[in-house]
Amino acid sequence: MRAEQPLPHHRLPPAGLAELVLGEGGPDTVDLLLGSERSRRLLLLRMLDEDTDLGPAWDLLSAAQRRSPATVDHVLVYPQTGMWLATALRRLRGTTAHRDETPLWVVLGHVSALAAAAALRAGLDFTIDVPMRHGRVPLPTLGCAELPATAPWTTATVRSQAGRAVVEAAGATVAVPSAPESPGPGWYPLRRLEVGPTGRRLEVALDDVDPYRTYSQPTEPRPLSHKTAAQWRRVLERAWEVLLREQPETAGAMRRGILSISPTPPRERFRPRSVTSGDAFGGIEASEPDDPVQLAATLVHEFQHTKLGGLLHLAPLLTGDADDGKxxxxxxxxxxxxxxxxxxxxxxxxxxxxxxxxxxxxxxxxxxxxxxxxxxxxxxxxxxxxxxxxxxxxxxxxxxxxxxxxxxxxxxxxxxxPSDASALARLCAADHAARWRCHHLRPPARAVAETVRAWLAGAESPPASLTARPEVVTDTSARWLDSLAMLVRHRLGPTSDDRPWAEEPDKAAAGVTGALPADVLLVDVLLTGGNATAAARAYPAHLAEEPRRPTAWAGLGRALALTRTAPAAARLLCHHPERARAVHEALVDATGTPPDPITLATWLGTR
Missing domain, CATH: 1.10.287 (Helix Hairpins)
Structure with a gap:
């Protein structure tokens, strides 16, 4: 690999650039992005070699490249290779943002596992030591061997002779099947899923064994059960049918640009987790989906990140001083x-x-x-x-x-x-924004103190200082600000119980983390014509029980707007709920007694 010719200079033609700017990008454009990622990884590999001297691993990679350049390219462009390269360089330079307990020698030694995988694919005879992680030895793009663990972090030896490969450690041996995609004693293959008709087929790795499959923190190999793997195959087949039918151009590009899916356990319904990384072009980490449509949407979402990440490696979209703290x-x-x-x-x-x-x-x-x-x-x-x-x-x-x-x-x-969908969307969008404001916007402390004094003195209106521009201060306790939208999804789904939620709001709220029974009553107003007054009464009850619960202020504003009984309070809470939260909490601190939320919001709304 030392003698490799200079890397090409990558440029996107105007047509490809126009596609990406629009949020699209066809197969040819994705191929160009993938080509640039190959060059980038070669450069990173050179940098790593210059910093550490990769020694036997570099020599074995070079031999594999001479025998089969396409084989080395396959290993090199695999998403997890990019993630490992970035991780290794950050660890060396002390710039990683995450705590990783993996010893540095194990991280750097992963290059030997890459070299072994490339050499096996190229049919070379070789012997090389590779890291063993808690008894498992991952060979990227091939699979993972499991041997008795004598220590959390140690080494194993990979040998290949005349087409027969083994992994050895602590007196134990695992044979790598001649077809590595097949399971064997102590061998967990990297599963490859192929879904869709000929000519429109998606071929993707279902990676549960590579330690760099999770972004951006490495995770030890955790092979899936056959049942879980089969479920992933079924849901991916149906998701791919949705994309082929409804977004064939996007699906065509995905066939070039989605290379691996790293599965993680299922999460709460309607709240999947998915992640990509600019360092791992083509890789998607995703929780087990609720259904095929959810997975199809997840693939679209993360493929957008993939394309943008590739574009950003070729052309800056923001100036170098873009991170100004705003x-x-x-x-x-x-x-x-x-x-x-x-x-x-x-x-x-x-x-x-x-x-x-x-x-x-x-x-x-x-x-x-x-x-x-x-x-x-x-x-x-x-x-x-x-x-x-x-x-x-x-x-x-x-x-x-x-x-x-x-x-x-x-x-x-x-x-x-449809008007009902539009009204629900407006409600959920406004509620999310108000909850966010409650958590992350802080009125000036001096203005809050002046307002508290004015309230306690019986002033007719709050001071003008409270209307000053608030500061953005990240509240790390903010969670589940989308709870209202989650309730709507539960209610609109085909398996929903059609009974009005007002009958059992506590039970309905329990199914959505972060939701309040009052939120259930609020959604019920729009979906079934429920009682807005009941929702408007429920939110103050929540605040009486938990005076420092910010999200209740947002819902109270929406409920009051629907009842039209306290317009000044509704207006204030819909647009500036952070003022009510800040003053309310300051009054609790000053007096030990929380004021009536609607009375306080009405007074604040007079300014």
């Missing part, structure tokens, strides 16, 4: 986000909005959910894009991308949506 409201997150995070989010959720825009035409019994999702995400994405309008730290290409995405989203805002 934080923004991201409607899909619980926490405030920096500019770079916002860029990733709007790109991903443009793809999500497009998915639901298309899927609602063929959603069948899930049509109501699909209309709601489209209405919600077009609203949320448009709101995020508006925050980034004409941002001074966008490069010319970045400005073009953001403007193009905003124009596309604006057209979606003009599309007709």
């Amino acid at each position: 934080l923004f409201y991201a409607p899909w997150r619980d926490d405030p986000r920096p500019l770079a995070g916002m860029l990733q989010g709007v790109y991903a959720f443009t793809g999500i909005t497009h998915f639901w825009h298309t899927h609602r035409r063929s959603a069948g019994e899930r049509t109501a959910v699909a209309h709601f999702e489209f209405a919600l995400w077009r609203t949320q994405t448009a709101r995020a894009l508006e925050q980034l309008r004409d941002h001074p730290r966008s490069t010319p290409l970045g400005t073009t991308l953001l403007t193009t995405l905003r124009d596309r989203c604006t057209r979606w805002l003009d599309e007709p949506v």
Whole structure:
């Protein structure tokens, strides 16, 4: 590999760049991105060799490349190889943001496992020592051997002679099957899933054994059960049918750009977790999905991140000083986000909005959910894009991308949506924003103190100082700000119980982490014509029980707006709930007694 020719200079043609700016990107464009990732990883590998001298592993990789260049390329462009390279270089330079208890020699020694995998694929005879992690020896792109563990971190030896390969350690031996994709005693193959018809087939690794399959923190190999692996295959087959039918262009590009899925356990219904990394082009970490449509949406979401990550390695979209500490409201997150995070989010959720825009035409019994999702995400994405309008730290290409995405989203805002879905989407979008404000916006401390004194003195209105611009202060306790939208999804789903939730709000809330019984009553108002007054009474009861629960202020504002009984309080809580929270908590600290929330919000709303 030392004698390799100079790497090519990668450029995206105007047509490919135009596709990516629009949030799209066909197979040829994805191939160009993948080619640039190969070159990037070769450069990172060279850097690592210069820093550490990879020795026998480098020599074995070079021999494999001479025998079979395509084999080394296969190992090199595998997503987890990119994740390992980035991890190793960050560990060496002390710039990693995560605590990793893996010894550095094990991290660096992973290159020997890569070399062994490449050499096995190339049919070479060799012997090399590789790291063993808690009794398991992963060979990237092939599988994982399991041997008796004499220590958490030690080494094993991989030998290959005349087509027969073994992994040896502590007097035990595991034979690598001649077809490594087959299981054997002590050998867990890397499963490969192939779904879809000939010519339109998705081929992807279901990676449960590579330690760098989880982003961005490594995880030890955890082979799936046959039952779980079979479930993943079934749901992926059906998800791929959805994408082939509804988004064939996107599916065509995914066939080139999705290389592995790293499965993790299922999560709460409607709250899947999925992750990609710019260092692991083509890799997706995803929790076991609820259903095929959810997985299809997840693939779209993470493929957007994949494409944008590849583009960012070729052309900057933000200037070098973009991380100026300023934080923004991201409607899909619980926490405030920096500019770079916002860029990733709007790109991903443009793809999500497009998915639901298309899927609602063929959603069948899930049509109501699909209309709601489209209405919600077009609203949320448009709101995020508006925050980034004409941002001074966008490069010319970045400005073009953001403007193009905003124009596309604006057209979606003009599309007709059933009135009930639109109303639910507006409610959930507004509620999420209000909850976020309650958690992360802080009125000036001096203004809050003045307001407390004015309240205690019986003033007719609060001081004007309370209307000063609040500061964004990340509240790490913020969780599940999307609870109202989750309740809506539960209610609109085809398996939902049609009985009014008002009958058992506690039971309904228990099914959604972070939801209050009052939230259930609020959703019930719009879905079944429930009693808004009951919801408006329930939120103050929550605040009386837990005076420092920020999310109750947001729901109270929506409930009061529906009852039209306290317009000043409703207006204040819908638009500036952080003022009520701050003053309410300060009054509790000062007097030990929480004031009536509606009375306080009405008084605050007079300013």
